Each structure stands twice: as structure tokens, then as C-alpha cells.
Amino acid sequence: MAQMNLLQAINNALDIAMAEDDSTLCFGEDVGYFGGVFRATSGLQEKYGKARCFNTPLVEQGILGFANGLAAQGSRPIAEIQFADYIFPAFDQIVNESAKFRYRSGNEFDVGRLTIRTPYGGGIHGGLYHSQSPEAYFAHTPGLKIVVPRNPYQAKGLLLAAIRDDNPVLFFEPKRLYRAAVGEVPEEDYQLPLGKAEIVKQGSDVTLLAWGAQMEIIEKAADMAEADGISCEVIDLRSILPWDVETIANSVRKTGRFVISQEAPLTAGFASEIAATIQQECFLHLESPIARVCGLDTPYPLALEKEYQADHLKVYEAIKRSMDY
Amino acid sequence: MSTEQYNEGLVTHHPAFIDGHSVDIPTLKILQQDGTVYEGAELPDIDQALAERIYKTLVFHRVLDERMIAAQRQGRVSFYMAALGEEAASVGSAAGLADQDMIMAQYREQGALMYRGFTLDQFMNQLFSNEQDLGKGRQMPIHYGSNELNYMTISSPLGTQIPQAAGYAYGQKMQGKDAVTICYFGEGAASEGDFHAGLNMAAVHQAPVIFFCRNNGYAISTPAEEQFAGNGIASRGVGYGIKTLRIDGNDILAVLKATQEARKYCIEEGKPVVIEAMSYRLGAHSTSDDPTGYRTKEEEEKWQAHDPILRMKQWMLNQSWWTEEQDSEIFEQLREDVLAALKVAEKIDKPALEDLVSDVYDQVPEMLEQQLNELKAHIKKYPDAYPVTSGRIK
Ligand SMILES: Cc1ncc(C[n+]2csc(CCOP(=O)(O)OP(=O)(O)O)c2C)c(N)n1
Numbered sequence: 122m123a124q125m126n127l128l129q130a131i132n133n134a135l136d137i138a139m140a141e142d143d144s145t146l147c148f149g150e151d152v153g154y155f156g157g158v159f160r161a162t163s164g165l166q167e168k169y170g171k172a173r174c175f176n177t178p179l180v181e182q183g184i185l186g187f188a189n190g191l192a193a194q195g196s197r198p199i200a201e202i203q204f205a206d207y208i209f210p211a212f213d214q215i216v217n218e219s220a221k222f223r224y225r226s227g228n229e230f231d232v233g234r235l236t237i238r239t240p241y242g243g244g245i246h247g248g249l250y251h252s253q254s255p256e257a258y259f260a261h262t263p264g265l266k267i268v269v270p271r272n273p274y275q276a277k278g279l280l281l282a283a284i285r286d287d288n289p290v291l292f293f294e295p296k297r298l299y300r301a302a303v304g305e306v307p308e309e310d311y312q313l314p315l316g317k318a319e320i321v322k323q324g325s326d327v328t329l330l331a332w333g334a335q336m337e338i339i340e341k342a343a344d345m346a347e348a349d350g351i352s353c354e355v356i357d358l359r360s361i362l363p364w365d366v367e368t369i370a371n372s373v374r375k376t377g378r379f380v381i382s383q384e385a386p387l388t389a390g391f392a393s394e395i396a397a398t399i400q401q402e403c404f405l406h407l408e409s410p411i412a413r414v415c416g417l418d419t420p421y422p423l424a425l426e427k428e429y430q431a432d433h434l435k436v437y438e439a440i441k442r443s444m445d446y
Numbered sequence: 447m448s449t450e451q452y453n454e455g456l457v458t459h460h461p462a463f464i465d466g467h468s469v470d471i472p473t474l475k476i477l478q479q480d481g482t483v484y485e486g487a488e489l490p491d492i493d494q495a496l497a498e499r500i501y502k503t504l505v506f507h508r509v510l511d512e513r514m515i516a517a518q519r520q521g522r523v524s525f526y527m528a529a530l531g532e533e534a535a536s537v538g539s540a541a542g543l544a545d546q547d548m549i550m551a552q553y554r555e556q557g558a559l560m561y562r563g564f565t566l567d568q569f570m571n572q573l574f575s576n577e578q579d580l581g582k583g584r585q586m587p588i589h590y591g592s593n594e595l596n597y598m599t600i601s602s603p604l605g606t607q608i609p610q611a612a613g614y615a616y617g618q619k620m621q622g623k624d625a626v627t628i629c630y631f632g633e634g635a636a637s638e639g640d641f642h643a644g645l646n647m648a649a650v651h652q653a654p655v656i657f658f659c660r661n662n663g664y665a666i667s668t669p670a671e672e673q674f675a676g677n678g679i680a681s682r683g684v685g686y687g688i689k690t691l692r693i694d695g696n697d698i699l700a701v702l703k704a705t706q707e708a709r710k711y712c713i714e715e716g717k718p719v720v721i722e723a724m725s726y727r728l729g730a731h732s733t734s735d736d737p738t739g740y741r742t743k744e745e746e747e748k749w750q751a752h753d754p755i756l757r758m759k760q761w762m763l764n765q766s767w768w769t770e771e772q773d774s775e776i777f778e779q780l781r782e783d784v785l786a787a788l789k790v791a792e793k794i795d796k797p798a799l800e801d802l803v804s805d806v807y808d809q810v811p812e813m814l815e816q817q818l819n820e821l822k823a824h825i826k827k828y829p830d831a832y833p834v835t836s837g838r839i840k
Binding site for chain 2: 251427
């Protein structure tokens with residue numbers, strides 16, 4: 122096994138996908154020779170040529186419209202949106218087109234081979250336009266799959282699964298961890314299942330759930346709680362759409378307590394959807410109300426980022442409140 | 447206009463396709479690098495006082511950029527974006543406007559704001575996102591804005607100001623104001639859908655807006671030839687039915703002349719104009735970027751020889767409006783001033799906790815009030831974890 126950071130793991134997955142299928146293309150703003158502003162695609166143009174890995178003009182709706190066309194034709198486009206904050210100009214192409222291609226045509230046409238990669242999330246002093254976690258907007262759209270890895274191993278296995286999945290997949294990459302998260306990653310090909318959560322740590326008193334970069338936060342909170350004698354079950358949701366109700370519900374039935382944490386603002390975030398479903402599934406097993414620890418209902422700030430964040434101390438407090446209820 | 451009214455022009459009986467480059471677009475040049483004016487060139491309206499104000503703004507811009515890039519390298523400021531080598535485009539165009547004209551910029555147009563009189567301290571307060579920043583420390587460095595100076599606060603998503611400028615200008619015209627809007631963007635941002643939407647809206651609805659494109663050859667690492675295949679941005683202005691002018695963006699007199707004429711036309715005719723200023727981004731895209739990864743030193747050096755500030759200085763010296771002594775004095779003075787202001791701004795407190803929830807709506811709604819109260823209680827419990835705000839909770 123090799124040591125890789127999250128970017129290297131993604132680059133490695135893209136390399137494998139491009140090698141195995143000539144119709145796989147990587148493109149986006151600054152993606153070509155430069156290898157992307159974060160360098161996720163570095164070396165790919167050198168290896169596979171300018172026709173398969175290239176810079177696009179600066180137009181997100183164009184990138185996604187172009188990708189939809191390619192995917193409908195049978196190619197396998199992997200489109201990069203430079204920051205998730207800039208995915209909104211492409212919202213129409215994703216929500217009205219990618220997501221509904223198969224349904225509206227009675228399966229005459231589909232864009233199942235499409236993968237959209239984009240760095241999301243805060244904690245990088247990026248302010249309101251380089252920190253957003255927009256997964257919930259897309260989770261409201263039937264027809265898409267949404268995946269968020271938490272470390273290099275997950276990133277490679279989930280990205281390969283996303284690229285090969287026969288549905289359009291949005292792959293949100295936690296940019297705070299791009300270089301910060303380093304771990305063992307097999308050099309060979311492997312896949313991790315989409316739509317499946319992972320139990321990262323078994324526990325008996327309370328279930329903690331998050332995804333992506335927020336996993337680090339809840340693991341830190343779990344360590345603090347464990348020191349107080351509280352046993353935490355820690356789960357990584359991994360796929361936002363479709364999501365693994367069964368694994369979460371089983372855990373909550375066991376622990377009776379449930380804390381969900383997300384980076385995005387509280388109102389209408391994906392945590393709200395999870396809370397509603399788990400409340401229905403586990404009502405008689407709950408010992409305390411389901412807690413959500415989220416960003417404030419404001420745009421993501423710059424100077425007061427630390428105060429704004431759903432950090433480990435806020436999660437820790439929620440765990441204690443849940444225990445003391 | 448119905449399609450019957452199209453001018454048929456030349457009629458051909460063979461399919462003769464035209465391409466963008468077969469339509470010649472002239473480039474306005476007035477001032478040469480040695481400070482002499484091209485023979486027969488038409489000068490803008492400019493006297494010694496205006497020339498001095500423009501030149502001092504250019505120098506201020508150069509000094510602030512150099513100083514802040516250094517400050518970023520020292521870790522004193524988180525991020526910075528300079529406009530090295532293309533300062534004349536923003537400063538010269540701002541000088542061709544009236545104070546009441548609205549400026550809607552992309553981000554590399556600090557020069558226009560400097561010309562309007564944004565103070566050194568105001569720049570610093572934004573760069574250090576302290577409690578005196580007009581934007582309340584919410585945006586990354588260089589996202590300036592000032593209502594007083596008619597400079598719309600910068601938004602990061604590219605191109606969004608372009609259709610807004612059309613609307614703003616249309617409103618100015620509807621209300622009979624003696625004012626236009628200038629809208630800046632890069633040749634990269636001109637690929638965005640908003641560019642096409644904005645130009646079309648302005649052309650059809652006749653909004654007095656000056657669309658000012660800084661074509662500096664790069665959008666981060668993407669060179670212009672990978673950005674568009676046609677004849678620059680100017681050809682698109684024509685395509686949308688907008689009067690269009692291409693200029694040497696490093697030639698302060700050409701920029702000034704073009705903007706003065708554009709403003710006059712916008713006011714008199716109540717219609718838009720496109721100006722494409724040809725220049726070059728001499729430095730990195732931002733302090734997060736390293737251009738050595740995608741272009742050569744030779745290419746940069748070629749453009750170094752077109753320094754717009756040196757060119758203007760030569761002209762000022764030739765006019766006997768400026769001396770070398772004055773020049774070194776002002777550079778030195780500004781370097782000192784910038785350093786002093788930086789030292790003050792970096793010590794000023796960050797915004798108060800209350801600023802986290804204000805301005806999301808006109809009034810703080812109850813749900814945010816409640817979130818703020820919970821946050822205060824939490825911070826009081828863990829004061830060491832939130833040192834920026836914990837000591838100041840009211
Ligand atoms: C909608 C959107 N997409 C992507 C970005 C990221 N981005 C910031 S600046 C930039 C390049 C802009 O180039 P250009 O418009 O030519 O201006 P220049 O930086 O050269 O002055 C990019 C891609 C963004 N801010 N907004």
C-alpha cells in the first residue's frame with residue numbers, strides 16, 4: 122500500500138478510470154496542463170493527451186451541458202467544477218437535465234456515465250464564496266447520486282464506483298482535507314459501494330453521524346465524550362443520495378440517542394431529512410430528541426469562521442445534552 | 447426590426463463563410479512607450495492636475511500591490527490579488543467617468559476604487575477583515591465596496607455583475623440621472639452565460655453601461671486561446687449590436703480617451719458600449735497561484751517592457767509636469783505610508799460576534815437571535831477556544 126493524500130488518491134482513481142476506458146474524459150477550468158487549481162488532475166493531460174484532459178472556457182453551465190451531451194452520446198465525462206460555490210451557474214443543467222434525462226425519455230436516453238467532481242466546505246479562510254456545502258440543494262433532486270468521501274482510501278474507492286455507476290453522480294470533495302488527510306491507499310483498483318454508510322466505531326450510548334470533512338469533528342467529539350465514559354457509535358454516511366437508512370436506524374435502535382452534524386446551515390440541510398426519517402423509523406427507541414449540530418443560518422463568514430462552525434466542542438455539548446435529557 | 451430590414455450587403459452566389467478574424471478590429475493607441483504621442487493621435491481631455499492625480503493613483507496601486515504580496519508571503523494577510531502591469535486599465539477608465547457613475551467591478555480593479563478616493567486605511571481594514579472593514583470582515587481580501595464612492599461591493603462568482611450592470615444602468619436612465627454604469631470583467635469571465643445575458647439585455651433595452659473587458663491573456667492558468675476561438679471580446683460586442691472599441695490597455699491616454707468618449711455616447715444616446723482593453727497579467731493570478739507552472743519567463747519579460755506606469759511617467763517628464771525627484775519621493779513616501787497603515791490595521795479587533803447574524807435580513811429574525819444566544823452561551827463555557835470573540839461578549 123502507498124501513502125497518499127486525498128488529492129493523490131483522487132488523481133490515482135482518475136488515472137485508473139482513464140486508462141481502462143478510452144471514452145473517459147476529464148475537463149474543467151484550469152484542469153488541463155496545470156492539473157487543476159488544487160492539482161487533482163495533474164499529469165493526466167501529459168499521459169492521455171489534450172483531447173481527453175483539457176481546460177474549458179470559464180462557463181460552468183457550458184461544462185455541464187457539454188458533459189451531458191457527451192454522456193448521452195456514450196462517452197464517460199468526469200467534469201470538474203473548480204469550487205462547489207460555483208456549481209450554481211450549472212444548476213439548471215444538473216437539476217433539470219442530468220437528473221431527468223433518463224426519466225423524461227422513458228429510458229430512450231440517459232447520462233448515467235456522468236460524474237461531477239467539486240471541492241466543497243469551509244475551514245480554509247475562504248469566506249462565503251469558497252466554503253459552501255451545497256449538497257442539500259441537490260439532494261432534493263431525484264435522479265442524482267451524491268457522494269462525499271472522508272479520507273484518501275474512501276476517496277479512491279468511492280470515486281471509482283461513482284465513475285462506473287450508471288447514474289449521474291455528484292462527488293463532493295472535502296477541500297480542507299485535500300492535503301491534510303494522508304493515509305494508506307492500495308495502488309490497485311478497488312471500489313467502495315455507493316449508498317452504504319460505514320460504521321467507523323462501535324458504541325452503545327449514542328450514535329454520531331456526519332459525512333466528509335465533518336467526520337474528523339465528530340470523531341474528536343467522540344473522543345472527548347469517551348473520556349467522560351460515554352460510549353459513541355460513529356458513522357460516516359458517505360452517500361447522501363441514496364442514503365443508508367437501515368444502517369443508521371439499526372444503530373439508533375441500539376443506542377437510543379442520535380446526534381447529526383453537518384457543515385452546512387441548519388435549516389433544510391440534509392441533517393433535517395435524516396432526523397425526520399430516523400424519528401419515524403426509531404420513535405419508540407429514542408431516549409432523547411435527535412440533535413442537529415450545524416452551521417448557523419447565515420452565509421459562511423470569514424473573520425468569525427471559528428465561531429460559525431459546527432466544531433467538536435459544539436458536538437460534544439450536544440452529546441452531553443442528549444445523555445442528560 | 448424585422449428580418450427584411452437587414453442590410454443585405456454584398457451578395458454572393460457561393461457559400462462564402464466569414465470568420466471573426468476576417469473582420470478587422472482597430473486598436474486605439476495614443477501614447478508610445480517612450481512617452482511620446484503617436485503622430486496625429488487625438489488626445490483625451492487632460493490637464494496637469496488630472497495627469498498628476500492619475501499618475502499618483504497608479505503609483506499608489508503599484509506600491510500597495512508590491513507591499514501586500516510581500517505581507518502575504520510573511521503570513522500577515524491571508525490572500526491578495528494584484529494588478530501588476532495592468533493598472534492603467536482600471537485607473538485610466540475611472541478617470542474618464544464622473545463621481546456619480548456606478549462602478550461594478552470583478553476584483554482586479556482596485557485602481558478604480560483608489561481613483562475614487564478609498565483611503566489607505568479603508569483598503570487595509572478590508573484586507574485584514576477587522577471591525578472597521580465596511581464589509582464587516584465577511585469576505586476574503588480584495589472584496590472591497592463603498593456605497594459612498596459608488597463602488598458596488600465585489601462578489602466572487604464571476605460574471606454575475608454583468609447583467610446587474612445592465613439593470614443598474616437602465617434604472618439610472620429611467621430616473622433621468624446624469625450617470626452611467628461601468629462594468630469590469632476579465633476575458634475569462636466573458637465566457638460565462640451572464641456575460642451573454644448581460645450584453646443582450648443592455649443592447650435590446652438600451653442601457654447606458656460601459657462594458658469594460660480587461661483582456662489580460664489569462665484566466666488563472668488558461669490562456670486566452672483556450673478561452674475563446676473568435677476575435678477577442680470586441681467581436682462579441684458587435685455581435686450583440688453594441689458600439690465597440692478595442693484599445694491598448696497599457697496606454698493610459700488611450701484608456702482615458704476611450705472612456706471619456708464612451709461615457710459621452712452612453713449619456714447622449716442612452717445606449718451601451720463595449721471596450722476591450724488589451725493587456726497582460728504580469729504577476730500571479732493571486733497569491734495562491736504560481737504562474738511559472740504554465741508560462742515562460744520570456745513571455746513575461748516581453749510584457750514587462752510595456753509597463754503602463756513607466757510609460758505615463760515618461761510622458762509626464764516630457765511634458766515637464768513631473769520630475770525624477772518627485773517620482774522617487776512619492777514612491778518612498780507611499781511605501782512608508784502603506785507599511786504604517788498595515789501595522790495599524792492588523793492590530794484592530796475582528797468584528798463583534800453580533801456581526802455574524804446581522805445583514806442576513808434587514809432585521810435579525812428570531813431564529814438567528816436564538817442561534818446567536820446559544821452561541822454566546824457556548825463561547826462563555828469555552829472562552830479559550832474562541833479567543834477572538836470570547837472577551838467581548840456583551
Ligand atoms: C462562477 C465562477 N467560476 C469560477 C471561479 C474561480 N475563478 C476565480 S478568478 C478565475 C479566473 C478569472 O479570469 P479573468 O476573468 O480572465 O480575470 P483575471 O483574473 O485574468 O483578471 C476563476 C476561474 C469564480 N470565481 N466564479
